[in-house]
Amino acid sequence: MSVLAFPAPPVRPDDESLRRDVRTFLGTALAQRTPLERAESWNGFDRDFSRALGQRGWLGMTWPREFGGHDRTAYERYVVMEETLAAGAPVAAHWIADRQSGPTILRYGTEAQKRAILPRIAAGECTFCIGMSEPDAGSDLAATRTRAEKQGDGTWRVSGTKLWTTYAHEADYMILFCRTSGTPADRQKGTSQMLVDMRDTPGVTVRPVHDLMGQHHFNEVHFEDAVLPADALLGTEGQGWAQVMGELAFERSGPERFLSSIQLLIELIGALQGSEGAAAQQAVGRLFAHLVTLRHMSRGVATLLERGEDASVHAAIVKDLGATFEQDLPDIARSLVDQEPDLESTSRFAAVLAYTAMAAPAFSLRGGTREILRGIIARQLGLR
Numbered sequence: 001m002s003v004l005a006f007p008a009p010p011v012r013p014d015d016e017s018l019r020r021d022v023r024t025f026l027g028t029a030l031a032q033r034t035p036l037e038r039a040e041s042w043n044g045f046d047r048d049f050s051r052a053l054g055q056r057g058w059l060g061m062t063w064p065r066e067f068g069g070h071d072r073t074a075y076e077r078y079v080v081m082e083e084t085l086a087a088g089a090p091v092a093a094h095w096i097a098d099r100q101s102g103p104t105i106l107r108y109g110t111e112a113q114k115r116a117i118l119p120r121i122a123a124g125e126c127t128f129c130i131g132m133s134e135p136d137a138g139s140d141l142a143a144t145r146t147r148a149e150k151q152g153d154g155t156w157r158v159s160g161t162k163l164w165t166t167y168a169h170e171a172d173y174m175i176l177f178c179r180t181s182g183t184p185a186d187r188q189k190g191t192s193q194m195l196v197d198m199r200d201t202p203g204v205t206v207r208p209v210h211d212l213m214g215q216h217h218f219n220e221v222h223f224e225d226a227v228l229p230a231d232a233l234l235g236t237e238g239q240g241w242a243q244v245m246g247e248l249a250f251e252r253s254g255p256e257r258f259l260s261s262i263q264l265l266i267e268l269i270g271a272l273q274g275s276e277g278a279a280a281q282q283a284v285g286r287l288f289a290h291l292v293t294l295r296h297m298s299r300g301v302a303t304l305l306e307r308g309e310d311a312s313v314h315a316a317i318v319k320d321l322g323a324t325f326e327q328d329l330p331d332i333a334r335s336l337v338d339q340e341p342d343l344e345s346t347s348r349f350a351a352v353l354a355y356t357a358m359a360a361p362a363f364s365l366r367g368g369t370r371e372i373l374r375g376i377i378a379r380q381l382g383l384r
């Protein structure tokens with residue numbers, strides 16, 4: 001059972017002084033942000049804010065200095081992530097790149113790719129999107145059909161469709177997961193990752209897909225004989241599966257997996273002020289106990305990442321439990337406060353409740369569905 005041990009993070013005073021600095025910065029930078037905007041943190045796209053984080057050295061924190069990073073620890077990065085999300089900061093312009101695309105390039109990229117891209121991410125100047133899901137290959141990523149054919153001159157000709165690509169319409173780059181040999185029947189074999197310049201690749205079309213709230217975050221991305229340069233290959237041809245699994249471990253491990261509904265918890269406590277009965281106190285107490293436990297577990301994942309150990313199962317557990325916590329919150333809040341959810345309401349609670357209730361169904365889909373995560377956990381436990 002040692003696989004399920006979550007190591008405790010060390011207590012380090014430096015992290016807490018960084019936390020104070022981040023809070024002070026956010027207090028000013030986000031002063032005008034409404035509760036509803038804070039609830040939309042994941043989807044808030046603001047290049048100026050991302051640039052301001054970059055200027056303070058709070059992006060690409062764990063990367064080497066030679067690539068624009070700051071040689072800081074996984075915990076220090078954790079502190080910045082935790083504070084920005086807890087404050088409802090707009091993170092969408094930097095965080096896919098900071099969380100997973102950058103680390104993937106750092107691990108697998110060529111020297112030239114690292115030098116060209118990582119400093120720009122660390123400066124908050126470069127936005128990425130994730131080209132994994134397809135119409136018939138979401139959970140079953142190995143069924144991917146988008147294909148990159150190597151041409152005689154070394155370039156790659158790409159055809160296929162990616163789906164649910166968050167912020168593809170704003171992104172500077174995509175990391176594309178595709179097939180470079182064989183057929184979908186070959187499953188994981190013959191898959192690769194490519195770096196796609198989203199601003200300058202003819203044959204790439206981005207079409208909006210609107211979500212439950214009618215907002216445009218997702219896209220469908222078509223590749224129609226799009227030609228990528230020879231140096232677009234990221235890592236080793238045919239090793240895409242192993243690379244993408246490492247990337248997913250980055251995607252599933254952080255505090256974002258239990259802080260998506262945090263603004264609603266804040267508003268719930270505000271709405272209960274002065275009128276809270278025993279039932280409300282018990283419910284809020286229970287929510288806090290869950291939150292604190294999730295935080296401990298999530299920081300345990302940061303410990304594993306810092307040690308360079310495989311954290312994929314731990315990350316899957318935190319994501320599954322975290323999504324359950326985040327998804328339960330709207331129902332619990334609604335049962336405790338007698339207010340109708342209403343996006344247009346002047347009541348902070350009613351507006352944030354409406355947003356969070358509509359956003360919550362996605363929490364157990366994005367980054368891997370609940371069933372897939374539980375399959376990973378069961379396999380690790382020897383149950384399947």
Ligand SMILES: Cc1cc2nc3c(=O)[nH]c(=O)nc-3n(C[C@H](O)[C@H](O)[C@H](O)COP(=O)(O)OP(=O)(O)OC[C@H]3O[C@@H](n4cnc5c(N)ncnc54)[C@H](O)[C@@H]3O)c2cc1C
Pocket residue numbers: 129130131132133134135136137138139140163164165166167362363365366367368369370371372375
């Ligand atoms: C907010 C949000 C943002 C997203 N952003 C991106 C992005 O930027 N880039 C990107 O590539 N993708 C993105 N996705 C897509 C997301 O990763 C996929 O939706 C997810 O992987 C599931 O794929 P699917 O929608 O095709 O569902 P399917 O794979 O068709 O699954 C449908 C249902 O069947 C279940 N299921 C499937 N296979 C099994 C199995 N073997 N055992 C048990 N149950 C199974 C699933 O759990 C699910 O409940 C995003 C999704 C959301 C909601």
